[in-house]
Amino acid sequence: MNWVHKDSPTKRNEKIKFVRHIYNLKNGNHFVRYVNESTHLGIRPIKYLKQLGILIAEGPAESVALIEQHPDVEHAEADVRIHITEPQVESKILRLQEVPWGIDRIEARRVWKRTSGAGVKVAVVDTGISTQHPAFAANYRGGVNVLSPMFPPEDYNGHGTHVAGIIGGNALDLGVIGVAPSCSLYAVKAFNRKGSANLSDLLTAINWCIKNKMNIINMSFGMEKLSEALKQAIQIAYAKGIIMVAATGNKGLIGHVDFPARYEETIAVTSVSPQDAMSSFSNQGTRMDLAAPGEKILSAWLNQSRKEMSGTSMAVPHVSGTIALMLSLSSKLSPEEIRSILRRTSQKMESLARVGVVNAYQAIRYLENTKSKSNFR
Structure with missing residues (x-):
């Protein structure tokens, strides 16, 4: 192991600081060798994401720095904490509505006689879904x-x-109806009850989506x-034909879009x-x-309620x-064909200089x- 510095082992009786890292492994890597040599340095593998070629592991900070130089490692980075961009909760008393305004604004129900999304697999990478809510009983x-x-x-x-x-x-x-009520x-629960997740959790979620052949990742x-x-995980999912839709962020910043929406493989909204x-x-x-309705949106909530x-x-x-809705009619559409159609058919508004509203x-x-x-197929 000529890539290991002779002083790499942590000294005895020294307080060890363990850190978690994400390792993108090179194509054609010697996986067993890599794991054995990492373990020798005190690094503990946690999980291997086969679809992404990523290993998540933790160990002493000194050893982590050394294993990053291993010939089988393409890239390494620290596992970081990510938070859901905090939405605003409307506290007023809600009226029972037939259809939420956003559904009408994008004219979704005009196509439900032709398509309502049946047969399309949509992964919601988020805090989970309240499975007992009647809004999800059918799908x-x-x-x-x-x-x-x-x-x-x-x-x-x-x-x-x-x-x-x-x-x-x-x-x-x-009063809870979605855009594609038959999808x-x-x-895919990657965020905890406080709305935060580790980067490694998001990578695991994308790995699961690829393995289970999801059509769309929200x-x-x-x-x-x-x-x-x-970025590598997004690129691999994109190459598999998965359409990924991501939020630009909620800080009111001009000239700044959050990741993963900033990656060109995603559709940024x-x-x-x-x-x-x-x-x-x-x-x-x-x-x-694209732009889409995002204010005062009525939808399902915990305890079979709405908010x-x-x-x-x-x-x-x-x-x-x-x-x-589109994939239910034409399942072979590629991510770029989808993006092209959505942008071409979006409603252009004088108040929105850069983007149109999805229709x-x-x-x-x-x-x-x-x-x-x-x-287009």
């Missing part, structure tokens, strides 16, 4: 609890349930700093108000693809649901009109 298909794999992906925060309701909720009598919803979260490991104005909390930048919330987190599922009806209409005479 919840299970999932995974990345944080505690022996337990179901039950939601104890509410964010994931709210997002899932916008995508595919189906309880019109409660198959999967809870990412109503963001981080400010670039992660090479997350910002928020608009009922008055078709850019939401004051929305991050904006050149890496925006209004605002945030780019609420805008993203309007787009994810629209994509489910499900126009997207489906365009798809049907071009299906037989273009490359």
Whole structure:
């Protein structure tokens, strides 16, 4: 092991600081050798994400620095904490509505006689889904609890349930109806009840989505700093044909879009108000693809209830649901074909200089009109 410095072992009786790292391994790596040599340095493998070629491990800080230089390592980075971009909760008394305003704004129900998303698998990478909510009785298909794999992906925060309701909720009598009420919803619980997750948890979630052949990944979260490991995971999922939709962020920043929305492989979504104005909390930048309703959005909540919330987190599922409608009609559409159709058919507004508002009806209409005479399948 000529790559190991002779002073690498931690001295006895010295207090050891353990850190967790993420290792992107090179193609053609000698995995068994790498693990054995890492273990020799006191590094403990936690999990290997086969779909991504990523190993998550922890060990003494000194040893971690050395193993980063191993010939089988392409890139290494520290595991960091990520938080859901905090939405605003509306506290006013809610009126029972037939259809939430966002669903009407994107004209989703105009296409439900032709498509409501049946057969499309949508992964909600979030805080889980409240599985006993009547809004999901017909189309919840299970999932995974990345944080505690022996337990179901039950939601104890509410964010994931709210997002899932916008995508595919189906309880019109409660005023909860999603864009694609017949799609198959999967809870991929990577965020805890406080709305935070480790980067390694998100990588594990994407790995699960690839392995289980999800069609769409809804990412109503963001981080400010670039992660090479997350970028690689996004690129691998993209190459598999998975469409990923992500939030631009909720800090009201101009010229800044959060990751993973900033990665070019994702569809980046910002928020608009009922008055078709850019939401004051929305991050904006050149890496925006679409806008969608994100203020005062009524959807499912914990304890079989409902709640209004605002945030780019609420805008993203309007787009994810629209994509489910499209894939239900034409399952072979690539991520770039989807992006092209959505941008081409979005509604351009004078108040929105850079992006248009997603329009499900126009997207489906365009798809049907071009299906037989273009490359769109």
